[in-house]
């Protein structure tokens with residue numbers, strides 16, 4: 200009951216009903232959303248928190264912080280944006296994205312057009328390279344714009360666990376709490392060796408838990424849109440004080456910024472040491488005109504399923520041949536980064552970088568493996584981990 204139409208089930212028809220039943224094997228911060236078109240970018244998602252009955256709970260309060268990039272209701276829908284991208288830059292692209300001169304240009308050519316194009320739009324990140332394809336008019340925190348932010352309350356001195364979810368479709372966020380450092384404790388639901396940091400970079404589909412000991416007063420929780428103009432905002436209030444304005448700037452995002460790829464697994468969730476029985480390369484490529492994103496040169500559903508056998512240790516090697524970052528997500532498994540052991544199910548693969556992850560094939564089925572940029576996934580950057588159960 201993984202919900203991917205055409206892969207594990209038929210889509211739920213309009214007006215229809217489908218009851219999902221599943222066991223929650225792992226505690227942690229998750230979210231659920233459709234895999235139909237670009238519905239995710241219309242806000243059809245929710246957060247799923249699985250509590251750990253054995254978790255010591257060394258915190259006093261808990262906040263859920265959901266980040267999103269938002270266009271719906273502003274005269275343009277995600278479906279129109281997708282259609283415009285696929286039409287390759289006709290006039291209807293308007294001010295969203297200058298596609299002029301992009302015919303035939305390839306994301307894959309180093310020093311080619313992508314840098315230039317993203318340069319035009321400013322969608323370049325020192326950490327991620329090409330940081331997105333779409334300029335959004337709003338960035339949301341728990342569904343609210345910076346003009347009308349949510350207030351997160353606690354008592355002065357309390358330690359708060361913040362569960363961050365990036366539900367955005369084309370935007371990574373750099374999150375920070377003004378005047379505070381936070382300690383990252385979990386990545387994609389699984390515990391890590393805790394790391395203090397000023398700020399944290401969250402790719403689409405990634406979740407992180409962090410603890411912060413909040414001082415007395417009013418503080419902005421800011422999520423800047425990486426490589427883009429704009430931010431999302433919440434107001435943290437533990438005492439008296441004037442709320443920050445929507446364009447408040449905090450120093451922390453320009454200080455130490457942590458990425459999930461530098462985290463190490465907590466000892467309790469390390470994979471047993473073992474050499475890989477099988478490895479698969481996933482070469483990530485794409486182009487803007489035509490707008491298509493590929494795995495091993497093919498677009499879904501023409502991508503070749505990655506065959507596994509139950510019981511194997513499998514290495515996936517993500518080889519990014521494009522000038523954009525891709526948050527690559529594997530369904531049904533939580534892999535381990537080979538360099539640090541950190542358990543994750545979504546990981547940022549930087550431009551022209553190679554990143555290896557290992558997983559145990561212990562959950563037979565047809566599992567979508569895709570970029571969590573929803574426009575990339577929808578235009579091809581998806582394949583399947585495929586294996587049958589023994590007996």
Ligand SMILES: [Cu+2]
Pocket residue numbers: 492524525526570571572575576580
């Ligand atoms: Cu992508």
